[in-house]
Amino acid sequence: AQTVTQSQPEMSVQEAETVTLSCTYDTSESDYYLFWYKQPPSRQMILVIRQEAYKQQNATENRFSVNFQKAAKSFSLKISDSQLGDAAMYFCAYRSAELGTYKYIFGTGTRLKVLA
Amino acid sequence: GAGVSQSPRYKVAKRGQDVALRCDPISGHVSLFWYQQALGQGPEFLTYFQNEAQLDKSGLPSDRFFAERPEGSVSTLKIQRTQQEDSAVYLCASSIWTAKGETQYFGPGTRLLVL
Numbered sequence: 001a002q003t004v005t006q007s008q009p010e011m012s013v014q015e016a017e018t019v020t021l022s023c024t025y026d027t028s029e030s031d032y033y034l035f036w037y038k039q040p041p042s043r044q045m046i047l048v049i050r051q052e053a054y055k056q057q058n059a060t061e062n063r064f065s066v067n068f069q070k071a072a073k074s075f076s077l078k079i080s081d082s083q084l085g086d087a088a089m090y091f092c093a094y095r096s097a098e099l100g101t102y103k104y105i106f107g108t109g110t111r112l113k114v115l116a
Numbered sequence: 117g118a119g120v121s122q123s124p125r126y127k128v129a130k131r132g133q134d135v136a137l138r139c140d141p142i143s144g145h146v147s148l149f150w151y152q153q154a155l156g157q158g159p160e161f162l163t164y165f166q167n168e169a170q171l172d173k174s175g176l177p178s179d180r181f182f183a184e185r186p187e188g189s190v191s192t193l194k195i196q197r198t199q200q201e202d203s204a205v206y207l208c209a210s211s212i213w214t215a216k217g218e219t220q221y222f223g224p225g226t227r228l229l230v231l
Contacts, residue, residue, distance in 0.1 A: 004158075033217060044119070045159075045207070045222040052217060091158050095218070102172050104149070104220070106158030 002027045004094050006107035013082045014115050020067075021077045021110045023092030030054075031097040034068065034075045039109075040088040048090070051075065053097070079112075087114045118142070120223035122208050128229045129198045137193045137226045141210030149220065150183055150193050151207040159207055165191060198230045 003026045013019035025034070036048040051059045051068050058066050063083075067076045079086055092107040121140045129135050141148050146167055151159035152175075161175040167188035176183070180198075185191040195202055205227050209220040 006158075044224050045209075047219055050217055050219075093158075100171075102147070102149075102164040102166075103161045103174065104151075104159075105161070108156075108158050 002029070002032075002094050002096070002105050004092055004105050004107040006092055006110050008110045009108075010111045010113065012113040012115055013079070013086075015082055015084060017082055018078060018080045019082055019112065021079075021090050021092075021112065023075045023077070023107060025073050025075065025092070025094050027073070027094065027096075029096055029098065033095045033097060034066075035093040035095070035104075036064070036066070036075075036077045037091045037093060037106075038086075038088045039091065040085075045091070049077065082114050084114050084116065087112055120208055120210055120221050122206075122223040122226050124226060125224065126227050126229075128231065131199060131230055133198050134194065134196045135198055135228065137195075137206050137228070139191045139193070139208030139223060141189065141191070141208070142212075142221055143189075145210035145212055145221070146188075147211040147218075148185060148191050149209045149211070150191070151209070152177075153205040153207055153225070155204070162193070162206075195228075198228075200230050203228055203230045 032053045034051045039045040049061045063080045089109045094105045123138045148165040150162040153159045163183045164172040165185040180196045182194045205225040207225045208223045211220040
């Protein structure tokens with residue numbers, strides 16, 4: 001069975017600085033999708049960025065980028081120029097690409113604090 | 117446009133009561149997911165619908181949990197004979213596939229407290 005591990009329960013970053021959130025996963029599959037979701041306090045969870053395992057190029061979305069290391073089964077999220085609005089819980093998630101599978105597996109989350 | 121909505125937002129139930137949680141997905145979204153999120157944890161998959169078909173219910177913790185989506189739109193998660201360990205936030209998400217992949221859109225959740 002696949003697992004997702006986020007070993008940093010909490011991280012802090014100064015406004016305008018860069019922070020990296022870690023995620024490791026375990027799978028025997030070769031094709032899958034990885035995601036980072038943001039859950040602000042009392043607000044809905046939203047997709048931040050996604051990566052397809054068969055793509056070697058790391059995904060980027062504006063200030064958000066990932067470092068995808070397939071062999072190491074590592075998928076970290078880098079937030080550049082951190083803003084106060086980035087404060088939230090961040091969840092790493094895995095989804096198999098195998099036909100007929102639909103389940104998402106989430107990590108336990110990292111709480112990001114942004115200091116003014 | 118309107119996002120995913122869930123009702124009620126909060127529900128307090130006495131142990132042993134039955135509860136029904138409603139999810140209104142984004143119009144036109146074929147896929148619908150239910151998750152259970154315990155305090156301080158990530159969402160745990162419960163079940164998945166494609167239109168009205170429940171294609172995966174492997175995450176439902178017991179036969180007290182039942183979900184349906186009879187017309188392929190609104191979905192209801194029912195919990196019978198609630199127990200204290202059922203206390204959690206129940207999240208619904210609908211999704212769409214584009215050239216970039218699948219994007220889930222989450223609702224605000226229903227916070228269930230079983231006393």
